[in-house]
Amino acid sequence: MEKFDKHHGVVMPLDRHNVDTDAIIPKQFLKSIKRSGFGHNLFDEWRYHDHGEPGMDPGSREKNLDFVLNHPRYQDATILLGRHNFGCGSSREHAVWALMDHGFRVVIAPSFADIFFNNALKNGLLPIVLDEDDIDQLFTAVLETPGYRIRVDLPAQQISLPNRHTIHFDIDPFHKDCQIRGLDDIDLTLQHAAEIRSFEEKRRLTAPWLFNNQN
Amino acid sequence: MSSKTLYDKLWDSHLVRQDEAGTALIYIDRHLIHEVTSPQAFEGLRLAGRKPWRTDSILAVPDHNVPTTDRSLGIADPISRLQVETLDQNCAELGITEFLMNDPRQGIVHVIGPEQGATLPGMTVVCGDSHTSTHGAFGALAFGIGTSDVEHVLATQCLILKKSKNLEIRVDGQLAAGVSAKDVVLAIIGRIGTAGGTGSAIEFTGTTLRAMSMEGRMTVCNMAIEAGARAGMVAVDDTTINYLGGRPYAPKGELLDRAIESWRALHSDPDARFARSVTLDAGLVLPQVTWGTSPEMVSAINEVVPDPDDEADSVKRDGMRRALDYMDLKPGTAITDIHPDHVFIGSCTNARIEDLRAAAAAIRGRKVAAGIKQALVVPGSGLVKRQAETEGLDKLFKDAGFEWREPGCSMCLAMNADRLAPGDRCASTSNRNFEGRQGQGGRTHLVSPAMAAAAAVTGHFTDICQEQG
Numbered sequence A: 001m002e003k004f005d006k007h008h009g010v011v012m013p014l015d016r017h018n019v020d021t022d023a024i025i026p027k028q029f030l031k032s033i034k035r036s037g038f039g040h041n042l043f044d045e046w047r048y049h050d051h052g053e054p055g056m057d058p059g060s061r062e063k064n065l066d067f068v069l070n071h072p073r074y075q076d077a078t079i080l081l082g083r084h085n086f087g088c089g090s091s092r093e094h095a096v097w098a099l100m101d102h103g104f105r106v107v108i109a110p111s112f113a114d115i116f117f118n119n120a121l122k123n124g125l126l127p128i129v130l131d132e133d134d135i136d137q138l139f140t141a142v143l144e145t146p147g148y149r150i151r152v153d154l155p156a157q158q159i160s161l162p163n164r165h166t167i168h169f170d171i172d173p174f175h176k177d178c179q180i181r182g183l184d185d186i187d188l189t190l191q192h193a194a195e196i197r198s199f200e201e202k203r204r205l206t207a208p209w210l211f212n213n214q215n
Numbered sequence B: 001m002s003s004k005t006l007y008d009k010l011w012d013s014h015l016v017r018q019d020e021a022g023t024a025l026i027y028i029d030r031h032l033i034h035e036v037t038s039p040q041a042f043e044g045l046r047l048a049g050r051k052p053w054r055t056d057s058i059l060a061v062p063d064h065n066v067p068t069t070d071r072s073l074g075i076a077d078p079i080s081r082l083q084v085e086t087l088d089q090n091c092a093e094l095g096i097t098e099f100l101m102n103d104p105r106q107g108i109v110h111v112i113g114p115e116q117g118a119t120l121p122g123m124t125v126v127c128g129d130s131h132t133s134t135h136g137a138f139g140a141l142a143f144g145i146g147t148s149d150v151e152h153v154l155a156t157q158c159l160i161l162k163k164s165k166n167l168e169i170r171v172d173g174q175l176a177a178g179v180s181a182k183d184v185v186l187a188i189i190g191r192i193g194t195a196g197g198t199g200s201a202i203e204f205t206g207t208t209l210r211a212m213s214m215e216g217r218m219t220v221c222n223m224a225i226e227a228g229a230r231a232g233m234v235a236v237d238d239t240t241i242n243y244l245g246g247r248p249y250a251p252k253g254e255l256l257d258r259a260i261e262s263w264r265a266l267h268s269d270p271d272a273r274f275a276r277s278v279t280l281d282a283g284l285v286l287p288q289v290t291w292g293t294s295p296e297m298v299s300a301i302n303e304v305v306p307d308p309d310d311e312a313d314s315v316k317r318d319g320m321r322r323a324l325d326y327m328d329l330k331p332g333t334a335i336t337d338i339h340p341d342h343v344f345i346g347s348c349t350n351a352r353i354e355d356l357r358a359a360a361a362a363i364r365g366r367k368v369a370a371g372i373k374q375a376l377v378v379p380g381s382g383l384v385k386r387q388a389e390t391e392g393l394d395k396l397f398k399d400a401g402f403e404w405r406e407p408g409c410s411m412c413l414a415m416n417a418d419r420l421a422p423g424d425r426c427a428s429t430s431n432r433n434f435e436g437r438q439g440q441g442g443r444t445h446l447v448s449p450a451m452a453a454a455a456a457v458t459g460h461f462t463d464i465c466q467e468q469g
């Protein structure tokens, strides 16, 4: 997993509730058996006017210039500012892979769907939950200020704004540590392999039907 | 000992360890796998030189990409084919049980798990698919995971989790004739919103749930995720136990007796506390139809499309405007004046035998209306299909003008060839009406199987309660 420590970047506003993972990466791109290469199809149906299929050359497609991702001022954006229930719907981790492949490292929203939130943390895309008021102020600032950049400091759990204000954010200590050190959580879990095995053996005795896979 | 909810009991009985901050390692009993969210997990496993922890906990099936028409020629789309072949290869190599595309037991992963008895009460069930919540209908803790977690479960048989909050959704009373489990769950989502259950595990309780069949309970739990909750569940009772008897993967004989004894404890204690409870009067629920691009954008059949101008929250108002624009609907339009041109009866929400029976009954000898370009019935599994054919339902559908297909996800997400064209309007028994879900530019109205069938034969949404009354 990619490490996350501090990040300074341009903010792109996406002013919609319930941005679902079908919108983040449409189903036709889920046929890939790889983890990379989804960036050009991030928000495909909002971003292009034509219908996208895997393997199409993005340069030859007709862009929807009204969509925020295509606005020149957000070309270098690495921080996505969203609204309620960001990442709802399908469990597809491809949504996180697409956001990261495009260059996003942080998503800030008042609330996230649980599976998306978890998937983001597994890949080093930092999901930050802020109060509605802070989110509203960030939207206002981003829209008013071209090139609006903020600094995200994970160890300090702090966002620094250009006007020198800071916003504190919460993160679970386990996830914080994993992000900063870029830990592989399978390795972490396997450190407890003996405990898992003994749990499993007990379960085999108390609920043997769960281990009886014959049909 | 303090009183526990069903979720507390399931959590505690799978807790391998927990640190001071509450991060837990939870043991997984059943791992369901399909072709779309697993290839990268298998690849990750291989790259790290790891082996699956317990292959006998896994059941795999291709469902998202499979064609629903003649399968003798295989899958035409080469990328879809590669994905299904990759699943076949991974399973063959690692000794994982897979129902191949041409196996009569093949079907949608959330239909075949319960059908095979591979989903049992008291289990933890995971799958790289958000509608894994379906399996909670059996008093199991079941939830969707991303691909990294698929790999994690493959490698360790566990997941790293934090406990969710307990949310009770209590539905009491009797449903009117023509009102189904689908209407109940859409009404719930309309009430609490698509983020209403975020961070929570929902237990559906109340007399309405107790009276529901397993099929109905699965429909309700299936859409818990559309209410924002990763897991939805229903306590075990005789209905649960009777459903499981004789299923291939379910225990038998003396083992079954022992299992039943332990399953009987899978309910919330009478004085268990929920962080929050929401109640719904089943007697007030009418057939539901979504009008927007989120399952919470839903109205009863006797209502009209709402007016965004009446919405106080500006972001919500913009969202409604965008949805109505996408759906090409005007505020104030009667729901019964909406005319779909496609009908899709299928998906892990509503493609079980009871759903097909309800749809067939609503046809009542009529034919698909002139304005309908396509009406599809896609059974949830090969066994559902066979059962329906034994009952003559296939003939009923075909005589009415429906297409009778092979099992799979089909037009629920349109990853195979079954999809809407831009501007098409579909009455669908699936679970998501997101933009583009059933095909780019396609417009989806979520309804129950009986409502979809009635729309097919009348050409517009119809109040089936009135019809039946």
Ligand code: SF4
Pocket: B063, B064, B108, B109, B110, B129, B131, B347, B348, B349, B408, B409, B412, B413, B430, B431
């Ligand atoms: S039927 Fe639809 S919702 Fe269910 S698993 Fe398939 S694609 Fe997902």
